[in-house]
Amino acid sequence: MGIGTVSRVLNNHPNVSLATRTRVLTIANRLNWQPHPYARGLAKQKTNSILAAVPFYSTYFFVEVLRGVQSKLAEMEYDLILYGINDPHHIEEVLKKKSMRMRVDGVLFLSMTVPENFVEEYNRLKIPIVLVDTKRKDLDSVYVENVKGAHTATNHLISLGHKRIGMLNASMRSQPVQERLEGFRQAMDEAGLEIDPQLTVSSNSTILDGFTRECGYELMKELLNLGSSRPTAILVSSDIQASGALWAIEEAGLKCPDDIAVVGFDDIELARHLRLTTMRQPMFDMGVLAARKIEERINGSQLPPADNPFVPELVIRETCGARREHHEAPEPEMTA
Amino acid sequence: MGIGTVSRVLNNHPNVSLATRTRVLTIANRLNWQPHPYARGLAKQKTNSILAAVPFYSTYFFVEVLRGVQSKLAEMEYDLILYGINDPHHIEEVLKKKSMRMRVDGVLFLSMTVPENFVEEYNRLKIPIVLVDTKRKDLDSVYVENVKGAHTATNHLISLGHKRIGMLNASMRSQPVQERLEGFRQAMDEAGLEIDPQLTVSSNSTILDGFTRECGYELMKELLNLGSSRPTAILVSSDIQASGALWAIEEAGLKCPDDIAVVGFDDIELARHLRLTTMRQPMFDMGVLAARKIEERINGSQLPPADNPFVPELVIRETCGARREHHEAPEPEMTA
DNA sequence: CTGAAAGCGCTAACAT
DNA sequence: ATGTTAGCGCTTTCAG
Numbered sequence: 001m002g003i004g005t006v007s008r009v010l011n012n013h014p015n016v017s018l019a020t021r022t023r024v025l026t027i028a029n030r031l032n033w034q035p036h037p038y039a040r041g042l043a044k045q046k047t048n049s050i051l052a053a054v055p056f057y058s059t060y061f062f063v064e065v066l067r068g069v070q071s072k073l074a075e076m077e078y079d080l081i082l083y084g085i086n087d088p089h090h091i092e093e094v095l096k097k098k099s100m101r102m103r104v105d106g107v108l109f110l111s112m113t114v115p116e117n118f119v120e121e122y123n124r125l126k127i128p129i130v131l132v133d134t135k136r137k138d139l140d141s142v143y144v145e146n147v148k149g150a151h152t153a154t155n156h157l158i159s160l161g162h163k164r165i166g167m168l169n170a171s172m173r174s175q176p177v178q179e180r181l182e183g184f185r186q187a188m189d190e191a192g193l194e195i196d197p198q199l200t201v202s203s204n205s206t207i208l209d210g211f212t213r214e215c216g217y218e219l220m221k222e223l224l225n226l227g228s229s230r231p232t233a234i235l236v237s238s239d240i241q242a243s244g245a246l247w248a249i250e251e252a253g254l255k256c257p258d259d260i261a262v263v264g265f266d267d268i269e270l271a272r273h274l275r276l277t278t279m280r281q282p283m284f285d286m287g288v289l290a291a292r293k294i295e296e297r298i299n300g301s302q303l304p305p306a307d308n309p310f311v312p313e314l315v316i317r318e319t320c321g322a323r324r325e326h327h328e329a330p331e332p333e334m335t336a
Numbered sequence: 337m338g339i340g341t342v343s344r345v346l347n348n349h350p351n352v353s354l355a356t357r358t359r360v361l362t363i364a365n366r367l368n369w370q371p372h373p374y375a376r377g378l379a380k381q382k383t384n385s386i387l388a389a390v391p392f393y394s395t396y397f398f399v400e401v402l403r404g405v406q407s408k409l410a411e412m413e414y415d416l417i418l419y420g421i422n423d424p425h426h427i428e429e430v431l432k433k434k435s436m437r438m439r440v441d442g443v444l445f446l447s448m449t450v451p452e453n454f455v456e457e458y459n460r461l462k463i464p465i466v467l468v469d470t471k472r473k474d475l476d477s478v479y480v481e482n483v484k485g486a487h488t489a490t491n492h493l494i495s496l497g498h499k500r501i502g503m504l505n506a507s508m509r510s511q512p513v514q515e516r517l518e519g520f521r522q523a524m525d526e527a528g529l530e531i532d533p534q535l536t537v538s539s540n541s542t543i544l545d546g547f548t549r550e551c552g553y554e555l556m557k558e559l560l561n562l563g564s565s566r567p568t569a570i571l572v573s574s575d576i577q578a579s580g581a582l583w584a585i586e587e588a589g590l591k592c593p594d595d596i597a598v599v600g601f602d603d604i605e606l607a608r609h610l611r612l613t614t615m616r617q618p619m620f621d622m623g624v625l626a627a628r629k630i631e632e633r634i635n636g637s638q639l640p641p642a643d644n645p646f647v648p649e650l651v652i653r654e655t656c657g658a659r660r661e662h663h664e665a666p667e668p669e670m671t672a
Numbered sequence: 673c674t675g676a677a678a679g680c681g682c683t684a685a686c687a688t
Numbered sequence: 689a690t691g692t693t694a695g696c697g698c699t700t701t702c703a704g
Binding site for chain 2: 673674675676677679680681682
């Protein structure tokens with residue numbers, strides 16, 4: 001029996017008699033045989049693996065997304081190669097040198113701005129890219145509708161009767177932050193509420209674009225220093241910052257829902273603990289979709305680059321003041 | 337100039353004149369050339385990538401470890417293939433079918449018990465395995481000294497004057513839990529303190545071996561139901577459970593350091609928020625070491641399988657009662 | 673020191 | 689339907 005035939009059954013080629021097919025299969029099974037992925041890859045010019053470039057710092061978010069990615073990828077018999085970018089400035093250098101080129105059939109960028117020349121090069125190599133948590137008109141993007149989300153969050157606060165609402169932001173350099181601020185503005189406008197510039201603060205920290213507890217803590221202190229003209233409620237651009245803000249509030253001897261209500265964004269694990277009202281992002285599902293999208297491209301889809309927006313969902317807990325009683329028990333664990 | 341020569345310079349083969357070497361290098365650079373990893377892998381019988389099998393649920397711990405692994409691996413020019421095991425029962429099936437066999441030079445198992453036949457098979461294939469956060473006499477293992485850690489934690493509580501100390505455990509099926517309980521016992525013994533069996537509770541939950549907030553919450557309620565014979569301090573086998581325990585304490589209208597002190601284990605991110613005193617595990621460093629160990633094996637080390645223990649470090653915050661004042665500011669962010 | 677040729681394990685095109 | 693053969697892109701003898 002020729003080696004070619006074996007190859008055929010392994011690749012489900014039609015021209016193989018059922019007899020030989022089963023014979024090959026059983027013998028392969030008995031020998032515990034598996035085709036060598038590299039040899040196959042070389043011959044087929046396909047690696048059956050995709051690269052995920054992630055900023056390692058946004059832990060909870062990216063873990064959830066990756067869970068989704070990996071789960072879909074496993075189903076597709078693809079491997080996930082993880083590449084953590086610690087210093088955003090080194091993205092290109094790193095990805096170049098790593099000769100990730102011929103090693104993967106596609107690449108996923110999470111929460112990262114892709115360098116222009118990188119896009120060009122991968123374009124030339126016909127290696128598709130899909131973005132997660134960022135957006136670009138010329139690439140497939142999977143992201144959350146930040147404007148809408150912030151809008152919803154703000155409306156919630158408004159519906160609770162708040163008038164003096166502030167927004168505590170991370171760095172305005174961050175695209176999601178800009179969008180979230182925009183949503184806030186829209187909602188305030190629509191409600192005919194004044195936006196006091198004093199109450200709209202943002203970070204100029206270079207550390208993680210201001211997505212840190214410290215940033216939330218410091219900015220909240222500023223807000224609190226406003227004294228009687230402080231806001232009665234604030235929207236915070238991320239849960240992690242909200243945690244810092246809550247800290248500042250507590251430290252100032254104030255009570256969270258009563259003296260000042262807060263709504264976060266993300267619904268990271270911590271949020272449940274803090275009983276933080278927030279906008280949930282369907283991270284796992286975003287990961288699954290991203291994997292699907294990259295697959296479509298790999299399989300030759302020529303559709304124009306598409307947006308794949310997800311709508312964040314308002315999770316009402318206690319920091320907004322809408323629910324003041326304690327629960328009997330903690331919320332159920334996320335399904336693992 | 338022959339293809340062979342090119343190959344030689346790429347592999348730093350000595351027999352190449354500096355003249356041709358630089359010539360090849362510059363031209364390669366100009367063409368933006370990179371050797372094809374699969375072709376190279378096929379020829380050299382080496383993939384230059386390692387597999388990390390991780391249980392996706394233990395998020396924070398594994399992210400940190402992986403950060404370490406990846407950082408070292410990148411340095412070694414190795415790729416990291418991530419495989420998330422959601423259902424522990426499927427480990428072998430999954431890894432078999434994935435034909436991970438010839439695809440990686442080594443495998444890392446995080447927080448997981450490796451199936452026996454898996455070990456045998458990889459042994460036969462000469463693909464080295466190293467364990468992280470678990471132990472096996474016949475494999476290299478990188479882990480934390482749980483006995484010592486629990487001992488230290490318990491001693492801390494004892495030094496604070498506590499006599500009625502309890503321990504709240506996850507499932508006794510978990511190796512780390514057993515070890516932590518052992519450390520607790522030793523410390524109590526050495527101090528001549530009685531261990532009230534009522535105060536040593538453990539979970540029989542099958543969900544994540546009881547490493548959940550709910551588990552901590554429920555077990556703490558049991559402890560609290562003891563009324564006046566309740567412990568004045570408890571050691572909890574993990575931070576995540578400690579968070580649930582704190583919840584139960586609060587819900588019962590009790591105050592944490594005052595009515596009952598608690599010390600956790602792990603130092604997950606959450607711990608800072610909760611101001612939880614806990615035992616820190618050097619997760620990143622464990623990852624780095626694991627990567628180094630696997631590299632040694634790949635490079636043919638024949639040393640007998642070795643233990644690589646790390647000693648956990650006591651992090652004193654407020655739930656133990658040793659520091660009662662609030663901080664001026666939150667602790668600095670972990671370096672990312 | 674360098675060129676030529678065989679081979680890594682598989683796929684795909686071409687015969688039969 | 690199946691056997692044969694020529695690559696896939698690189699490494700590695702073996703000559704020279």
